[in-house]
Structures are given as structure tokens and as C-alpha cells.
Amino acid sequence: MIGLLRKALPALVFILSLATSATPSLAADYPNRPVRWLIGFAAGGPVDIVARIMSQWLSDHFGQQFVVENRTGSGGNIAAAAAISSPPDGYTLLFVAPNNAISTSLYKKLPYDFLRDTTPVASIMQLTNMLVVSNAMPVKTVQEFIDYCKANPGKISYASSGNGTSVHMSAELFKAMTKCDMVHVPYRGSAIAFPDIISDKVQLIFDNLPSALEQAKGGNVRALGVTSPQRWPTVPDVPAIAETVPGFESVGFYGISAPKGTPPEIVASLNKAIGEALKDPKLVARLAEVGGLPKPMTPAEFGKLVADETEKWRKVVEFAGVSVD
16 A cells, blocks of 8 residues: 555646646736626716726736626626626626625625625725716705705705615715705616706716716816815815715725635736736826826735725614615
8 A cells, every 4th residue: 555655646746736836827827818897887987987997907918808897787786796606717807896885784685795705806096976966956065055955855856876886875874964855866877867967857966076077077067075074185176075064974995806716816916917007107197087096905905995894884874774675
């Protein structure tokens, strides 16, 4: 028996060496075909804008296409479910934002556990939301809006990019803190909502800064305030809502996750690339144009951020007293 084991030992060592050397090769030739990047919201919205900026940089960097694929609906949960159920091979990624942290407590029935079923890859940026109103609204400040809202209870409607998004929950937090009575009108993305806001069918939205800023700069809507605790560096002339409603805060994040089990070498390769992208002056300038502040992190740091945000939004959901079946 010992003799047989001695004869078999070199073969076993060879097999083990192949197994251990096979893993690094996953990253060595990654990616060797197009990568799908699932986005939970409609084309033209803030998530889509940033995803396309980043996907072009990644495509150029890796020499393979990073294809943005919009899977709209259910506050981004349809995209999350599709990504989570995909093979963990690095060829399906998910754009991660506050909606993923919020949905954990807002939705009573989800087919997945986001923290358990995903692998954090990289943080992209921080951003604030911005309260913008229809130009037909007779208000120019946050206080004027609150007064008008209280004088017209139940007559004002606000749009969101879907249930469970930071756009939705920023408005719910505002309602809870100001006692404003407003009606929620969810859309499959803020880009779809803006035509109705511009025409005053819906009066306002607490949208992510990239698209809200674009619409405000174009004169299509009126900006009243940002949801960060202080004025946002890229739009210093717009007051923080907290200047009128002390303690009001809703700061978001954008990043990338992958299905659980995605090889760590591929995760490391993607994280390194994102880190390099966020040092590229041209890309940083493009993010600044849409109001984003680059926020590179390690996968572990990003995972902790998502976990912390999940707990933070759980408290907001409970405070606002909202839920979705």
C-alpha cells in the first residue's frame, strides 16, 4: 500500500499544481468576451448615465465590451434578481445603489438576501439627491414648498424611480419629518418621470443629482435643495434641505457587485480597474459634471458600506412607516 502511495504521489502533486495554477488564469485572461452590466432603471436616468460613463472606460481598458443592460422594474429588484441568479464567472455584474440597501427592509418578500447572495466588487462614487419641482409650482424655497404643501394636503404628487429607491425614500423621509401630505407616483426610472414633472402632471421628485441637475440646468425644473446634510460641493449654490429641516439627510452611493461565488481574482481585477478609472482626470471630470464625488474602496470596504447603508435605511423605513408587499 505504501509503495502504491509513493508511486501515486507525483501524479497527485501534478494534479494539485494544475488546480492551484488554474485559479489565477481566470483573472489572467479576464475578460475574454463581453461582460453584462445589469442596471435596474431606465435608460437616460442617473444610474444609466454613470453606468455608461464607466462602461466605456472599462471597455477601453480591458479591450472587451462592458454592455449596459437595463432591467427595469420593482425598484431595481428585477435586475438584482437576474444578476444573483447568473453564473458567478465575472461576466454578469450588477450596478449597486441605495435601492439595494433599502429593498432589504422595505420589501416584505424578496427572492434573495442581497448581502448574502452578492459579492462586493467596487465603489464608484457618492452622490446626493436633489429636490426639484415643476416650474408651474409657485415656490422657490424649501420653506415655501412646505407651506404650500401644508396648505394643499393630498393635492401634490411626487414621482420616484420606483418603490424602494433613494428617490422614493428621500421623499418619504421628508414627508415624515415635515408632516407634508403628498401622493407617491412610482415610475420605472426617473428619466421616464421627468416629462410628467415638466408638464406638471406630477409636481416634484427627489432625484439622484446627475439627472436632476441636468434638468435644472436646462431650465426644465426648479431646484430647491439637496438631500446631503450640508451643501454639495459640485452645486454649492443650492441649499441643503437640512438648512430648513434640521437633521434631514439622504446621501447615496454607486458601485458594483457580482453574484456570490465570483472568483476573488476577478473581483480584484475589476476593483483595480475601477480604482484606476477614478484616478483618470477625464473620467473624474465627467463624474463631477453629473455631481458625483469619486469614492474608491476595496471590495471589503464596499461590502461594509452596503451593510451599513442597509442598516441605516432600515431605520428610515421604520421611521417613515412604509412597506411594499
